[in-house]
Amino acid sequence: MQTVSRLYDQLHPHHYDIHWDLTHTKSDRAVHGTVTISGTQHDEHAIRLHVKELDIAHVRVNDTLVNDFTLDAVNDEILIPHTNNGPVTIAIDFSLKMTDAMHGLYPCYFVHDGVKQELYATQFESHHAREAFPCIDEPEAKATFSVSMTHPEHLTALSNMPVSTQEGRDKATLTTFAITPVMSTYLVAFVVGDLQRATKTTDGGVEVNVYATKVHRPKALQFALDHAARTIDFFDDYFGVPYPLPKSDHVALPDFASGAMENWGLVTYREIALLADPKTISVSGKQYIAEVVSHELSHQWFGNLVTMKWWDNLWLNESFASVMEYLAPAALYPEWNSWFDFTTNEGVIALRRDCIDGVQPVEVAVNHPDEIRSLFDGAIVYAKGGRLLHMMQSWIGEDAFRAGLKAYFTKHQYANTTGDDLWNALSKTSHKDVAGLMHTWITQSGYPVVHASLDSGELVLSQEQFFVGPHQPSEKLWPVPLRTNLHDLPELLDTRELRVPFTRNDTLYINSDNTGHFIVHYDETLRHRIISDLAGGKLTDIQRAQFLHEQLMLARGGYMSSSSLLELLALYSEESNEKVWDIMTLAIAELKKFIERDEPAEKKLRAFVGQLASTEYQRLGLDAEDGESEDDTKLRSTIVGCMVYSEDAAVIAELRRRYEASPLDELDPELRSLMISSLVRNSSDDALIDHLLQAYRTASSSDLKNDITSGLSATKRVEVISRLLPLLKDENTIRRQDVVHWYVALLGNKYGRVVTWQWLRDEWSWIETAYEGDKSYDYFPRYAASLLTTREQLDEYRTFFVPQRANAALTRTIDMGLLDLEGRIDLLERDAPAVIDALHKL
Numbered sequence: 001m002q003t004v005s006r007l008y009d010q011l012h013p014h015h016y017d018i019h020w021d022l023t024h025t026k027s028d029r030a031v032h033g034t035v036t037i038s039g040t041q042h043d044e045h046a047i048r049l050h051v052k053e054l055d056i057a058h059v060r061v062n063d064t065l066v067n068d069f070t071l072d073a074v075n076d077e078i079l080i081p082h083t084n085n086g087p088v089t090i091a092i093d094f095s096l097k098m099t100d101a102m103h104g105l106y107p108c109y110f111v112h113d114g115v116k117q118e119l120y121a122t123q124f125e126s127h128h129a130r131e132a133f134p135c136i137d138e139p140e141a142k143a144t145f146s147v148s149m150t151h152p153e154h155l156t157a158l159s160n161m162p163v164s165t166q167e168g169r170d171k172a173t174l175t176t177f178a179i180t181p182v183m184s185t186y187l188v189a190f191v192v193g194d195l196q197r198a199t200k201t202t203d204g205g206v207e208v209n210v211y212a213t214k215v216h217r218p219k220a221l222q223f224a225l226d227h228a229a230r231t232i233d234f235f236d237d238y239f240g241v242p243y244p245l246p247k248s249d250h251v252a253l254p255d256f257a258s259g260a261m262e263n264w265g266l267v268t269y270r271e272i273a274l275l276a277d278p279k280t281i282s283v284s285g286k287q288y289i290a291e292v293v294s295h296e297l298s299h300q301w302f303g304n305l306v307t308m309k310w311w312d313n314l315w316l317n318e319s320f321a322s323v324m325e326y327l328a329p330a331a332l333y334p335e336w337n338s339w340f341d342f343t344t345n346e347g348v349i350a351l352r353r354d355c356i357d358g359v360q361p362v363e364v365a366v367n368h369p370d371e372i373r374s375l376f377d378g379a380i381v382y383a384k385g386g387r388l389l390h391m392m393q394s395w396i397g398e399d400a401f402r403a404g405l406k407a408y409f410t411k412h413q414y415a416n417t418t419g420d421d422l423w424n425a426l427s428k429t430s431h432k433d434v435a436g437l438m439h440t441w442i443t444q445s446g447y448p449v450v451h452a453s454l455d456s457g458e459l460v461l462s463q464e465q466f467f468v469g470p471h472q473p474s475e476k477l478w479p480v481p482l483r484t485n486l487h488d489l490p491e492l493l494d495t496r497e498l499r500v501p502f503t504r505n506d507t508l509y510i511n512s513d514n515t516g517h518f519i520v521h522y523d524e525t526l527r528h529r530i531i532s533d534l535a536g537g538k539l540t541d542i543q544r545a546q547f548l549h550e551q552l553m554l555a556r557g558g559y560m561s562s563s564s565l566l567e568l569l570a571l572y573s574e575e576s577n578e579k580v581w582d583i584m585t586l587a588i589a590e591l592k593k594f595i596e597r598d599e600p601a602e603k604k605l606r607a608f609v610g611q612l613a614s615t616e617y618q619r620l621g622l623d624a625e626d627g628e629s630e631d632d633t634k635l636r637s638t639i640v641g642c643m644v645y646s647e648d649a650a651v652i653a654e655l656r657r658r659y660e661a662s663p664l665d666e667l668d669p670e671l672r673s674l675m676i677s678s679l680v681r682n683s684s685d686d687a688l689i690d691h692l693l694q695a696y697r698t699a700s701s702s703d704l705k706n707d708i709t710s711g712l713s714a715t716k717r718v719e720v721i722s723r724l725l726p727l728l729k730d731e732n733t734i735r736r737q738d739v740v741h742w743y744v745a746l747l748g749n750k751y752g753r754v755v756t757w758q759w760l761r762d763e764w765s766w767i768e769t770a771y772e773g774d775k776s777y778d779y780f781p782r783y784a785a786s787l788l789t790t791r792e793q794l795d796e797y798r799t800f801f802v803p804q805r806a807n808a809a810l811t812r813t814i815d816m817g818l819l820d821l822e823g824r825i826d827l828l829e830r831d832a833p834a835v836i837d838a839l840h841k842l
């Protein structure tokens, strides 16, 4: 494996003075810059800095011109000969060419009042600061930064700190920002553009600003503003260390590769993750914004104030933020029941990814920076890591957790840490061996299935690694916190097998609050006790969701037949909880896979789903009642979706009537996607497609655009899909950031799968050019693997992607993709006859 040396070893930077000139950007895409780095040299011969695709004009060391510097493009380095140890100042004039790739320093495009405009933004995580200025681009190399910019005079300029001075210069403005505290290069940021602002001050005196282009209504900025201000006050109190900077800016960017980026004091977002226009936003859209803003704000402490030493501890940032993204909303909006969402969102994502052989552990060695991209496997580093931290939080208790965090932030602020520093802080406050519990979970990939069975007056508990798909044998063991409902049972299963006397007839629930990262396989006796409790209405909401999902996973893993899911689902016909319904729809989606090519069975499943949803449909109808819970509002779209799937003619006709009675942006945001998709699916009218595409091109609301994407992608007509696919490369229609969404939606449609799969292979070189530096690059092979369904497609996948394994950013994704795909095809072949048979018996 390729490795790189750490440059921090030979130069400790203390301060950077950076200036970028953005006044010529529009004409020739060139940005000129200067940087002066003061630091301490620890190498006797030379200074090495990170640079990537920068033109270096002049280098001065201690005010002396150095001409014999060399550039090493393979390692992204400039090597400057300089014999000295000790204090040193390096000044470099450089320039760069902006490209549309959404990292380094890049332009965003938007149309306002019919005029095409640009703004300029940065995205430096993980190792893209070197594309914008020479630096030691490693998280440990913390320094202070003085940032300044020359830019067109009418534009707003933002950076990590507040503006300190502004002066006019020949139709341009020179904006200088206050010096930052010590921080890592990947968190440095700026945004320059024609922006509107909404502002307020937190109780703790921090100025909070939300910015967006003027394309949006000012009202769209308000929800995020209020939520951000409340969240900063909440974290000030919860972490016991106040928000470290004087201001907190949140900027919605028209073009953005991921969801959001936690740049210190200047968080950047995709528009859909920040802007909530009351006219077009759904409840779940608003909750998503609250989660993302909470996630990014928690990073202002965890990640920014205290930073991982190196990228192998990236989970320290992301796992933690993935917990905080629920913890803050859980406190601020108790009615949302966010911890339940945590189990049905993060829990489900983690369990589904972590069961494939070859998955990465949460903590993994990073040799080359290019591997960092493949480390952003969100299902593991975010979801599983978050789940593990929450498991530990439940194990040590809330008070010890908070006290430990406060001690951790106080001790390590403005410095770097590893996971052990966090475990030590939490062990001290909890008096429990936190490292002992967490070390195995964090460094070992996968998770166990705990088998629970009764045997001659004893309860037998045993564990083995749980897999879906082909896999190597595994001897792994985990310390499993059992958290049973019966108090005389052991707390931990850390051996292969454990036997305890057990003669009672009580129902046994293991992992009874679903905070543990494992699943349970009960023997028939124990399973029947749970099922009879389920039928008798004795399970909690969380247990109902958890039990169904565990059964689903066990079916995938071959521990039971998928056909039994039908029988089990029938027991949920009186279910009224929105989050349990989320899992029910997952189970329904699972069943759909088995009957894709069997129309009579599909008809049976449609009828079954309609029946399952009928009680709730009668309760909820199509219109929100005054004062109903937001859970019910969200549930309505799930239930109506089931009615549409069941081909209920009255529901479909009414959705059509409503669609035709209002302009698109005035449709009920909760049902809008269903209205569009059910219309598209049942129509052969090309004018409808034209109309929706035109609306897509001009809509300012990302929520509306997403619904049009889902709606158009639901077509049954291959000719429509063939018309949509070329648009994925047409940036006047589909922004580069949204291509993956379209691709997944089209590939998920059984009528579009073959042509979309072909499109991917035909357009691969375009994808490589457009996405290679992005986190979303590996989504293309990854989603293909999770959505293709036939052996022929598996062969095609192998033929196409195996030769790409040499690319470090794709190796793991491709290897797992093959296993994922093979596992699914085996499952479909194994269980389809039984599922179809069970459907016919209904």
Ligand SMILES: [Zn+2]
Residues within 6 Å of the ligand: 262, 295, 296, 299, 317, 318, 321
């Ligand atoms: Zn994050």
